[in-house]
Amino acid sequence: MEMTPLPPKSVSNSINALEQYTRRNSLRIRGILEVDRETGEMCIHKVVNFCRIKLGLDLQPQCIDRAHRVGSKENATAQRVMLVKFVSLQDRDRVFRARSKLKGKRDDQDKPLLVLADLTRENMRIFSAALSAKNRGRIKDTWVDANCRIIITLTDNTRKNIDCVEDLP
Template sequence: MESNTHTPLNTNRPRRTSKPTPPEREMKKLCYSDITASQTHLTDGSIDDSIVEQTGESSISNVYIVPPDMAPLPSSTQGSVDGQTNVNISLSSSDMEIISGAVCDYIVKNLKTILEPVLAAHFANYSEALEAANSKITRLKEENEDLKKQVDALDQYTRRNSLQVSGIRELREENTDDVITSTMSKIGVEISPTDIEHSHRVGSKDGGKTRPIIVKFSNFRVKRRILMARKQLDKNVYVNDDLTWERSGIAYKARKLVKQKVLNKTWTSNGKIVVIDSSGRRYSIETMSELDMLSSRTHMQSPHSQGQARTMSYAGAVTSGRISISSEQIPSLEGAVTASVSPGKTNLPEGTTHTLRNATPTK
């Protein structure tokens, strides 16, 4: 008996004309179709083994851990392990811009809060060190100023017996000792050769100007006699104290202020610069800063009574009201001064400047 191996055609069954789906696409379809079903298992923390087997291992670089109660994101593949959801998310460039903008805004808003404690801890140490350095610099500046004053005072003290004579015509082969002796003899001051320790002209010969003569006497009494008689000299001849470089600058500026009508008068006495302000008060200036302060004070207090002459140390007048009286520059007093004198200042030798407290000159 002959078997029939021919299968009859089933005209009622439709035939597929397209190509079969590749296995990997078929697996992806299966995963997408089971997402909703797997979510029902994730709510109670259970694991859907079928989904784990179907999805396989996810790429670690694209995995975000999402709590179980969150809704599944569209277009994603997820599985559940230990109550957490592993989700592969695909973000567009616009999404990345939104996220980066939000992160930047957060950092900017909280930058001060984040950095302030860190910077404060560092700057606290720096602030203490800077404050200590500034304090040390200030102290060193004050010490430097004090040392400069002491050096200048010592330099001036070595010139206590010296005078500067200006305006005497300079000869080619001259002896300055003889020039000083002959000049002072014209005003009645006789000087012996032993009274002069040394003398010389100062400054450069260039320029055609007459250079002044510095003369150092053997004792202060000779210098004082010349100072008392110097008004009898010719108009073009001037006798002044031999000052240090610093004090010469102060005296020069004081003379300029007199020409500018800022001060009324100025002269030197025993190495100190004495000035009279617009109100008639006298001050003994020792530093350039004191002269600058005095010149800036356009309105000064006038003397208490007419004929009350006094020479004030400017620094002391500003701070403590100390008064300096020169018996040489104020001959009208001549010892007729009643005052509370500090210890050691009871004698008033002529030609020296003394510091008194609360001095009250009387006629």
Template sequence: MPNRKNKHKPRQHQAKRPRSEISTSESDISNTMAKSNVSYIEDTGFDQDFHTLNTLLETFSKDENTTKKAVTIILNHESFRSHISDILLEKVSTLESRIDSLEYQLDDLEQYSRRNCIKITGVAEGKEENTDEVALNVINKLILGPDKTSISLDKVERSHRVGKPRDDRPRDIIVKFTSYRDRALVYAKKSNLKTYNQNELNAHKIFINESLTRKRMDLLVATKKIFKEKRINSVWTYDGRIMAKTHTGKKWTITRSTDIDKLKEFIRSERPQPVTSTPAGR
């Protein structure tokens, strides 16, 4: 059989536009500008510059001169600058909100990883000490001893001093228990340290606190400052949360810096307002 010639014409492949090219129609730009309520009628020569900018955007590439021309037109008109500024501010605000949320979640996870830990402050420091034995000595003698209870070494997962050695005071000891139950038992009995701390012969007072993240420690310091100013009744921590009670008995949970501002505002609002008397005859 005779060879049949292919009657179909070969497809003509169109050249692909470079990725850097931005296709923006004039109607798209117009609609976008209209939606943003940008008033550009007052701009002198706006129509001419608008069409010029639209043409530049249609052929936008890596060409430096084209970029400079487009930027110059944008900067010369308040309408363009205002519109771009609004878009950027909205995106920045959204990103800041997301970052704040992620930082809070990360801090929450870090605090949860410390739920089995306590921090012991004021225990004398030795050169070749075993912090497990030092911590258990304080816990069993001073904290649990008065109630005739104790915990064994196998209940302690690990312990260590925090920071670099200092000459003015001993470093804190972080103790991590194998279970939250043992940690909660020790923390609940920390008030038994009052007898030891009231003895003037002891060189250092010993305190038991929760192991907080950096962010929550900063919140605790800020809340304690309000307490020292006698603006609230008390402040304490519970499972990594900063708690405060006002003089009217209202409890607050502090998790963010904005909660501190809300607490201060509430304190100002709950103060009794002075009563002003109206003179007789008026």
């Protein structure tokens, strides 16, 4: 039996979906104070404290597999985002759901405190395009759910998952 090859778009969507799946236990947190020579252990304790103080969650250090900063250190005054990988999806989801408690809260540099899904580069590009479509009035709303799916609300109030920029109206 001869198999027909998948079209390139389908292959790239599949690769992106697999890469996103490998990030399912991870979140990005913006607003945790950065100090020089931070170790992974220090980052874990900062995340635990952030969750306790800002989110009201009793999270133990054992719930976090690893935590570290991402991004370049070019701007010495800017706080870099913390990438956090949780041991269990349940703990990751508890933190993700509690992020609504951060609404309106800002860090010492007057930037919003955020807990974000760890999106792939491609999914971040798709989400940015969806935000642009929202700002131009082509769609009503867009967000990323707990499973890292990008969802849009169309102007007729129907919801739709999008996997590529071409899915946008």
